[in-house]
Amino acid sequence: MPxxxxxxxxxxxxxxxxxxxxxxxxxxxxxxGQSIALVGESGSxxxxxxxxxxxxLPRNVAKYEGVVEVDGKxxxxxxxxxxxxxxxxxxxxMVFQGAMNALSPMxxxxxxxxxxLMIHMDAAKDEALAKAEAAMESVGLPRYxxxxxxxxxxxxxxQRVVIAMALVMRPSIVILDEPTSALDVMTQANIMNLLKQxxxxxxxxxxxxxxxxxxxxxxxxxxxxxYAGQLVEFGPADIVFPKPSHPYTQKLLSSVPRLRSDxxxxxxPGTPPDLTAPPKGCRFHPRCPFVFDRCTTEEPxxxxxxxxxxxxLLAPGA
Amino acid sequence: xxxTGQTPIEPVPEAGPGxxxxxxxxxxxxxxxxxxxxxxxxxxxxxRAVDDVSMVLGKAETIAVVGESGCGKTTLGRTSIxxxxxxxxxxxxxxxxxxxxxxxxxxxxRRKSQIVPQDPYxxxxxAFTVFKILEEPLIVHHIGDAAERSERVRKAxxxxxxxxxxxxxxxxxxxxxxxxxxxxxxxxxxxxxxxLIVADEPVSMLDASVRVSILELLRNIxxxxxxxxxxxxxxxxTARHFANRVCVMYAGKIAELGPVAGVLNEPLHxxxxxxxxxxxxxxxxxxxxxxxxxPGEPPNLVDPPSGCRFHPRCPIARAGLxxxxxxxxxxxxxxxxxxxHLAT
Numbered sequence: 001m002p003x004x005x006x007x008x009x010x011x012x013x014x015x016x017x018x019x020x021x022x023x024x025x026x027x028x029x030x031x032x033g034q035s036i037a038l039v040g041e042s043g044s045x046x047x048x049x050x051x052x053x054x055x056x057l058p059r060n061v062a063k064y065e066g067v068v069e070v071d072g073k074x075x076x077x078x079x080x081x082x083x084x085x086x087x088x089x090x091x092x093x094m095v096f097q098g099a100m101n102a103l104s105p106m107x108x109x110x111x112x113x114x115x116x117l118m119i120h121m122d123a124a125k126d127e128a129l130a131k132a133e134a135a136m137e138s139v140g141l142p143r144y145x146x147x148x149x150x151x152x153x154x155x156x157x158x159q160r161v162v163i164a165m166a167l168v169m170r171p172s173i174v175i176l177d178e179p180t181s182a183l184d185v186m187t188q189a190n191i192m193n194l195l196k197q198x199x200x201x202x203x204x205x206x207x208x209x210x211x212x213x214x215x216x217x218x219x220x221x222x223x224x225x226x227y228a229g230q231l232v233e234f235g236p237a238d239i240v241f242p243k244p245s246h247p248y249t250q251k252l253l254s255s256v257p258r259l260r261s262d263x264x265x266x267x268x269p270g271t272p273p274d275l276t277a278p279p280k281g282c283r284f285h286p287r288c289p290f291v292f293d294r295c296t297t298e299e300p301x302x303x304x305x306x307x308x309x310x311x312x313l314l315a316p317g318a
Numbered sequence: 319x320x321x322t323g324q325t326p327i328e329p330v331p332e333a334g335p336g337x338x339x340x341x342x343x344x345x346x347x348x349x350x351x352x353x354x355x356x357x358x359x360x361x362x363x364x365x366r367a368v369d370d371v372s373m374v375l376g377k378a379e380t381i382a383v384v385g386e387s388g389c390g391k392t393t394l395g396r397t398s399i400x401x402x403x404x405x406x407x408x409x410x411x412x413x414x415x416x417x418x419x420x421x422x423x424x425x426x427x428r429r430k431s432q433i434v435p436q437d438p439y440x441x442x443x444x445a446f447t448v449f450k451i452l453e454e455p456l457i458v459h460h461i462g463d464a465a466e467r468s469e470r471v472r473k474a475x476x477x478x479x480x481x482x483x484x485x486x487x488x489x490x491x492x493x494x495x496x497x498x499x500x501x502x503x504x505x506x507x508x509x510x511x512x513x514l515i516v517a518d519e520p521v522s523m524l525d526a527s528v529r530v531s532i533l534e535l536l537r538n539i540x541x542x543x544x545x546x547x548x549x550x551x552x553x554x555x556t557a558r559h560f561a562n563r564v565c566v567m568y569a570g571k572i573a574e575l576g577p578v579a580g581v582l583n584e585p586l587h588x589x590x591x592x593x594x595x596x597x598x599x600x601x602x603x604x605x606x607x608x609x610x611x612x613p614g615e616p617p618n619l620v621d622p623p624s625g626c627r628f629h630p631r632c633p634i635a636r637a638g639l640x641x642x643x644x645x646x647x648x649x650x651x652x653x654x655x656x657x658x659h660l661a662t
Contacts (some may be wrong), residue, residue: 126568189596
């Protein structure tokens with residue numbers, strides 16, 4: 001049984017311009033001890049998918065439905081208070097984008113890491129601090145950092161602090177939203193090594209959100225490609241990177257400037273659609289080089305078994 | 319054109335295609351040190367942001383200056399066109415020594431050199447229309463009358479593929495996408511027909527699909543208008559596809575400088591090697607490897623390490639040599655210079 005199963009997840013926002021279909025029927029499974037990279041451009045619904053899984057909703061929600069199961073239990077049936085106490089931090093924790101800049105400047109980082117334990121588990125302060133110290137050690141921070149203030153730490157160390165915070169309650173699943181986008185390549189490489197090691201040693205399962213396909217290949221057992229609120233392709237990294245089936249994934253991969261080959265990167269013509277009025281049929285059809293009649297009228301379902309894609313080209317007999 | 323010819327310009331590498339006889343920019347042992355206070359009322363200390371950097375940029379050539387944040391790459395870019403006053407060394411722009419020239423005598427330089435900044439959201443005036451953003455440099459430099467100016471604005475917009483120009487001219491920056499805004503910034507840099515553009519991370523804020531189109535645009539402009547680029551970036555991969563030569567900087571100094579293919583196919587400096595190892599190409603095998611990442615952080619430039627500044631993090635550093643002697647840039651392959659005692 002997968003540790004996390006997301007089925008037909010919808011999250012729409014109400015805005016003055018109309019309803020923004022940020023997450024529009026997303027489904028995927030996350031297996032124990034595995035990792036998924038959710039990849040897409042800005043505005044494709046990656047972060048909204050994470051918010052929907054963790055039920056962190058803004059006030060202007062127009063539609064929020066679907067199934068989010070952890071170990072077979074549907075979280076969508078929980079009351080808000082139950083969700084807060086039973087799910088957040090305990091079952092699923094999240095490292096938010098830019099979280100390292102949201103550390104409280106006046107509080108020692110050790111205490112900030114210990115706080116979820118005191119709030120969610122009613123742990124005594126000493127016990128919580130000891131656990132925090134252990135968590136911080138597990139992410140490779142030296143012991144003395146517990147007593148430091150955020151301004152005394154480098155960017156890479158602060159990022160390790162927020163990862164420690166996400167791990168301190170020993171959740172089953174961690175969602176990491178662009179955990180390295182503000183860091184230098186060398187620091188980023190160190191964080192990648194850390195995440196790989198945590199997965200190996202502790203069997204951590206995680207969802208890793210990024211816009212960087214190269215980076216996603218560092219961590220992903222599975223790759224989900226998001227476009228205009230939909231998960232247009234989902235498959236094992238071993239298939240998606242060498243042989244992507246969706247034209248958008250193909251285009252996205254060929255737009256990555258390669259460091260180790262002279263193949264020139266190719267740009268994708270056009271811009272991502274407005275999510276208040278996404279194109280009819282396949283949402284990628286206005287930018288797709290292989291578009292044909294059916295794409296403009298009918299929305300494609302998933303085709304393919306192991307690597308599945310929303311594309312009419314893959315329909316039997318197409 | 320001969321440089322004003324006092325001190326000889328040495329181990330400055332020859333420029334790339336067509337540049338060696340007629341470089342647009344010569345940096346000769348350039349130094350930019352800042353005075354900063356670490357605490358209120360504490361005495362100031364020197365930050366050696368750019369320390370003894372020499373290079374020659376040929377006309378219509380692109381050099382990518384690559385390094386991590388704090389390595390001095392932005393300071394180098396800004397100093398080379400006198401947006402920052404250097405504290406030592408010389409800058410020759412098109413053969414003229416501009417190192418200590420008074421600002422009021424540098425109006426010609428402001429026309430011949432331009433900058434494309436990093437953040438397309440912050441770098442354009444939100445109260446100006448696209449037309450006004452592009453017309454302003456022409457007014458400042460007293461170029462043409464109103465009719466000529468609007469003609470040039472139209473041409474500039476067309477050249478950055480904001481077509482048809484009439485649609486974009488009345489728009490404000492907030493009505494444009496990130497990519498379109500960066501195109502406006504490129505058009506603004508191009509409108510005075512400069513000979514050198516300092517592009518400081520022009521695509522790092524943009525999405526993957528847009529990034530390539532902006533780099534393509536810059537490359538086309540470079541080929542058609544024969545502009546030289548100092549392309550400042552942390553991204554070696556884009557440097558590979560946009561630049562003629564790569565200059566890898568570490569802690570205010572050049573670590574390695576050479577033709578793109580030479581440096582990236584055979585990186586000679588251990589720092590360049592580590593940098594390349596840290597950048598993944600999309601490949602499913604990546605998740606099974608451990609990246610050979612460097613430990614530690616880049617050094618503090620107030621008090622940089624002795625000898626080679628990279629030695630505390632270097633996997634091959636040799637005690638008694640690397641921590642004592644500052645390595646000179648040596649030409650180990652044709653046109654390929656490395657500042658490392660141990661590289662061969």
